[in-house]
Amino acid sequence: MKLAIVGTGYVGLVSGACFAEFGYEAVCIDKDVARIESLNSGKCPFYEPGMDNLLSKHLKNTKLLSFSTSLSSAISNADLIFITVGTPSKRLDDEADLKYVWSVANEIGNNIKKYSVIVTKSTVPVGTSRKIKKIIGNLVSDDLYDVVSNPEFLREGSAIDDFMRPNRVIVGTENNRSKKIMKELYRPLYLKETPIFSTSIETAEIIKYASNSFLATKIGFINEVADLCEAVGADVQDVSKAMGFDQRIGSKFLNPGPGYGGSCFPKDVKAFFSTAKKFDVNLSIINAVHESNQNRIEKVANKIINYVESSSTLSFLGLSFKPNTDDIRESSSIKIAIYLYEKGYKINCYDPKAMYNARKEFDKFNYFDSAYEACNNTDAIIIGTEWNEFRALNFPEISKLVKKKKIFDLRNIYDASELERLGFEYYGTGK
Ligand code: NAD
16 A cells, blocks of 8 residues: 655654554655655654654665655555644634644645545544545545545554554544545554444544543543642542552543643643534533643642742753653643743753753753753752653762752652652652
């Protein structure tokens, strides 16, 4: 099969490289010329474990993967065309901004020459794939294409594994021809007994938002329970663990912290609520989750402010929105660090991979090359992101570096008693 993938972000690039790993020929297209140049030289534009190897294998060895800025030539003989461009929130409201999707649909309509299946992999509100069909249908005959919804569930930080071994693949189609092609595309996964779940286009679109919103709800829920635990002297980690033994609840996504961030949950929760509103449906729970998560930044930052003197210097460890990625989009760590900075605190920070992106976003922090350097002569340490390298820091060594022994463990990666033995004041989350 020949594939064209439009958009070389996390989803487009990982999909292209993994489809090449399945043995398909994939051309990845982006309008960002510098990005395509960098990809053609074998450099991945973001940090994702395993991507460099997969890129170089299929770009240089198998040659199944290639990159281009020209959509017209890439789609000319593609059996499937994937739309994997961004769908951020609109600037002034909560809706998904679909301008990149519409622009790609127009380009496809203007350039398609032979029958292809157009696959929406971007996360898009219900009704979007139908509208893509309309846009293309206004430009070419209906028998040249079918539109399919195939939302993506990969997680940054474990994207390759998620793509190669997904929990499920959702395929929303409206006829047997495209359904058969999609089944063939995912045959390598079908052989590994991955559930390939066929449904309507609209249902597939809703499955993606409902899934992300549900996970965000779990996070929001446990964060509020953590607040109660903190108020009454209970331990939220024990609460989570005990809840997780119940198989109806499950143990995942019950870790309290500084609120969810990243390029998906915040925008998807908002878009899900605002899409439903258009159909006069009030997803009030989803709206409450969004509000609770927004309030969390101030709540967490003010807790820190309560325990540290004004104008002191704080070490902030971890800036990416989660470990194993350099993505700082909607990162709670960055938001909390900015809040503290704006209240007059100096921020000394370090992240294993996100320093470049963070510096571009906010140059007022002091950036250091290691956790230890960032802790030198500071009044408190804040662990914002649970990178593995922060799980076993040498605290006897850090004791000698810091001005004051105080630690705010926003992700509960340390045992209080261990650090208290070394003379640290320890503040976990929800305990
Ligand atoms: P991204 O913002 O990292 O990348 C999007 C890319 O599309 C950019 O490189 C941009 O230059 C390119 N682009 C925009 N318009 C284009 C056009 N007309 N022609 C060619 N290229 C164009 O996006 P992402 O994080 O990969 O997310 C893509 C979609 O997948 C979003 O809808 C997102 O919600 C969804 N999604 C993301 C993840 C994730 O973990 N990042 C996971 C699942 C689903």
